[in-house]
Amino acid sequence: MSLIDISRRLQNGMPVWPGDTNFSFELSWTKEESGSVNVGKLTLSTHTGTHIDAPFHFDENGKKVIDLDPNLYVGEARVIELLDVESIKKVDLEAFSLNGVKRLLIKTNSWKNDNAFPERIPHIEKDVAEFLKENGIKLLGIDVPSVDPLDSKELVAHHALQENGIHILESIDLRSVSEGDYELIALPLPLTDADGSPVRAVLRKYV
Numbered sequence: 001m002s003l004i005d006i007s008r009r010l011q012n013g014m015p016v017w018p019g020d021t022n023f024s025f026e027l028s029w030t031k032e033e034s035g036s037v038n039v040g041k042l043t044l045s046t047h048t049g050t051h052i053d054a055p056f057h058f059d060e061n062g063k064k065v066i067d068l069d070p071n072l073y074v075g076e077a078r079v080i081e082l083l084d085v086e087s088i089k090k091v092d093l094e095a096f097s098l099n100g101v102k103r104l105l106i107k108t109n110s111w112k113n114d115n116a117f118p119e120r121i122p123h124i125e126k127d128v129a130e131f132l133k134e135n136g137i138k139l140l141g142i143d144v145p146s147v148d149p150l151d152s153k154e155l156v157a158h159h160a161l162q163e164n165g166i167h168i169l170e171s172i173d174l175r176s177v178s179e180g181d182y183e184l185i186a187l188p189l190p191l192t193d194a195d196g197s198p199v200r201a202v203l204r205k206y207v
């Protein structure tokens with residue numbers, strides 16, 4: 001089965017978290033200059049486009065990207081739809097059967113404009129983390145740039161998820177994906193000290 005790309009494009013001018021480093025790709029050597037090759041140079045925030053958060057992002061003593069088990073980011077995942085909701089609550093998730101689901105990807109379709117950072121996003125309510133843990137979920141993916149409100153300083157959902165052993169995948173693009181079970185591949189880079197990492201996230205439909 002072919003892969004469905006659920007990653008956001010990394011390109012100059014792409015939307016980033018307000019105030020964060022802009023994404024930039026440029027050639028530091030052109031083929032003409034070097035006589036042999038083009039060589040690119042990247043400048044980007046660790047939270048650019050589709051990415052994972054390491055606990056060190058919001059916890060001084062939290063794990064860094066290199067400490068995260070790659071198995072979290074490869075394997076069975078269920079996609080569910082909660083379209084255009086204000087927030088995501090335990091009661092919303094209780095409507096779905098999540099038995100045996102290790103990775104849950106929530107499609108809200110609330111980020112509609114690729115060219116602009118969203119002004120409001122649905123956030124994860126505090127009661128969700130414990131419910132996900134009870135269901136055995138280890139990874140939560142969402143199609144918006146944060147699991148907390150954009151202006152949150154306390155990052156209640158980030159901390160609650162971490163306390164319940166649930167890892168975070170943000171800004172996936174599920175617009176072309178329907179509800180169901182897939183194989184997810186969304187491996188972070190082997191960044192030794194980082195608080196997050198961009199990922200190329202893809203799904204493969206089970207047949």
Ligand SMILES: Nc1ccccc1C(=O)C[C@H](N)C(=O)O
Binds near residue numbers: 019045047145148170
């Ligand atoms: N890039 C940032 C710059 C400054 C302040 C927050 C961010 C974030 O990305 C936070 C977001 N809650 C996140 O989990 O990725």
Ligand SMILES: [Zn+2]
Binds near residue numbers: 047051052053145196
């Ligand atoms: Zn992030």
Ligand SMILES: [Zn+2]
Binds near residue numbers: 053146147158170
């Ligand atoms: Zn986050």
